Amino acid sequence: MPARQRPRRSFRGQLAMSRTRVMVLGPGWVAGEHIKGYCRDPRAELVAVVGFRPEDAARCEAYRREFGFAGRYYDNLPQALAESGAQAASVCTINHMHFANAVAAAEAGLHVFCEKPLALTEEQLDTLVETAARRQVVTHVGHVVRWYSAIAALKRKVEAGLFGRLYYGEADYFHQYLGDWKTKAATGGSTWLMGGIHALDLLLHFMGYDAPVAEVYGVWQPAQWRTDFDYETASCAILRFADGRIGKVATDAESNLPYTFRLHLHGTKGGIHQALYHTHDLPPKQWARQEGHYPDDWHVAEHPFPAEISYFLDCIQRGSDSELSFARAAKAYHLLFAIERSARTGRPVKFARN
Ligand SMILES: NC(=O)c1ccc[n+]([C@@H]2O[C@H](COP(=O)([O-])OP(=O)(O)OC[C@H]3O[C@@H](n4cnc5c(N)ncnc54)[C@H](O)[C@@H]3O)[C@@H](O)[C@H]2O)c1
Missing domain, CATH: 3.30.360.10 (Dihydrodipicolinate Reductase; domain 2)
Incomplete structure (x- = not known):
């Protein structure tokens, strides 16, 4: 990946070479690709999956059987943020939930990978950029096409x-x-x-x-x-x-x-x-x-999510911002x-x- 990194900044929770504890929010369709990416990358440990609808518990268990992880299922985001020990979060809920989920995770000090779209309004966008900068977390927006x-x-x-x-x-x-x-x-x-x-x-x-x-x-x-x-x-x-x-x-x-x-x-x-x-x-x-x-197929299993997740983990472990950080993605x-x-x-x- 031709990474155009921003200058190094100080990010919280840098754990050179140790495993990054991750939570995935919204175990629906795209979340399966995030879970697969984290489970296959030895630098990550999936410690929590957070659901928002009753059917999410069964979907989490199906992904557990498919990819194998020990992390707990939560149906309550504040509880998961308080108890799971996660250091990073993938926000895979549906579009209008991204703002609240990403702000909550960043406020709790987690590095955040937010699926597209980052925000539904300019006001949300400004708040997300401000929160990430103030909490000094690594952020990334899921514009996966760059990773083909x-x-x-x-x-x-x-x-x-x-x-x-x-x-x-x-x-x-x-x-x-x-x-x-x-x-x-x-x-x-x-x-x-x-x-x-x-x-x-x-x-x-x-x-x-x-x-x-x-x-x-x-x-x-x-x-x-x-x-x-x-x-x-x-x-x-x-x-x-x-x-x-x-x-x-x-x-x-x-x-x-x-x-x-x-x-x-x-x-x-x-x-x-x-x-x-x-x-x-x-x-x-x-x-x-x-x-x-x-890019030639609509199915998420054909998108290069594992490569994008690997890049997000690189950023966390290097302590450098993503080329698609909230601040940088905001321009688009x-x-x-x-x-x-x-x-x-x-x-x-x-x-x-x-
Ligand atoms: N980067 C990409 O190419 C790509 C591809 C597909 C999806 N996405 C993004 O990923 C996100 C999830 O998409 P998906 O197709 O996996 O979604 P999905 O319909 O499978 O739902 C994902 C999760 O959102 C929550 N949810 C869904 N509907 C809800 C509702 N009505 N009320 C409350 N919670 C609800 C649930 O927790 C569910 O597990 C979307 O923002 C989408 O834009 C990105």
């Missing part, structure tokens, strides 16, 4: 200058969400918070995460064929970077296509189209294929909220929270 081996390899090629300067970029995330909480703004947030954030984060990652964005323009439309969404489902946004470069991101929550993750980048010496790339070193009409795993979420403001008002929105 083909994506990481392409990013290394960009950093090595293979494509020259990237001057135009597109990233799209098209998927269809099934399930009650995913289609309602109160629990899922929005089409951007549900999945579009993956495309937005990746576009920034490739175009230069620290490159200031000057302005965004977003449009969206209501669901066209499903009746269960109470938020706009298809959306597209243009980003103008302060240096004049252009980005485009799009997402759709009721896509009828197989899972589609598009990455398309133009550079002064070549470019990238999904897992294909072209450089001036190749014959004019020839693409090269990037080896490795490119501020942009997301600016896109939504633009889509709501029909006007471009100047962006300053770089």
Whole structure:
């Protein structure tokens, strides 16, 4: 993983080479991948699983049988925080619960891996960043796409200058969400918070995460064929970077296509189209294929969560912040909220929270 680490800061609870005691919150679908990652990594010990609904106890036991761990099941988060001795937490509850769960864990002094989306509002975002800084905990937001081996390899090629300067970029995330909480703004947030954030984060990652964005323009439309969404489902946004470069991101929550993750980048010496790339070193009409795993499947078992969890444990044990700490990930979420403001008002929105 090409880790762009922030300068070393002082984080609490650094335990060089000892096992990190971990709790997982919300033993649902994605939590299984977190539990698998912790159980397979010798640097972690799963000491607690915290459920929020009656069926979570049985799900925890199913994961216990599958992956094998001794940690206790709790149905009460304050009790788990007080009694389990956990030093880190993975927040795998549904979107509208992330804020309360992540703040509670960080306030208790735990390092926090929060699944996406980090927050549903700008106010929540600011509180999460402030809490993490004040409690000096390592934080990480689950933008797992960066950990696909083909994506990481392409990013290394960009950093090595293979494509020259990237001057135009597109990233799209098209998927269809099934399930009650995913289609309602109160629990899922929005089409951007549900999945579009993956495309937005990746576009920034490739175009230069620290490159200031000057302005965004977003449009969206209501669901066209499903009746269960109470938020706009298809959306597209243009980003103008302060240096004049252009980005485009799009997402759709009721896509009828197989899972589609598009990455398309133009550079002064070549470019990238999904897992294909072209450089001036190749014959004019020839693409090269990037080896490795490119995002091509909706199922969480196909996502590189173990690699991402291993990275989170690295950060804890090194005592260094994640390249997707709450503070750093906040930029993508501020942009997301600016896109939504633009889509709501029909006007471009100047962006300053770089
Ligand atoms: N990084 C990724 O690619 C990725 C992939 C899938 C899911 N996710 C994220 O992971 C999180 C969990 O998703 P999931 O599909 O595993 O969720 P899920 O439906 O399996 O639920 C997870 C847990 O949330 C709690 N929960 C669910 N519905 C609830 C309700 N109505 N009231 C109270 N508690 C409830 C339960 O504890 C449950 O075990 C979401 O935030 C999702 O966005 C991320």
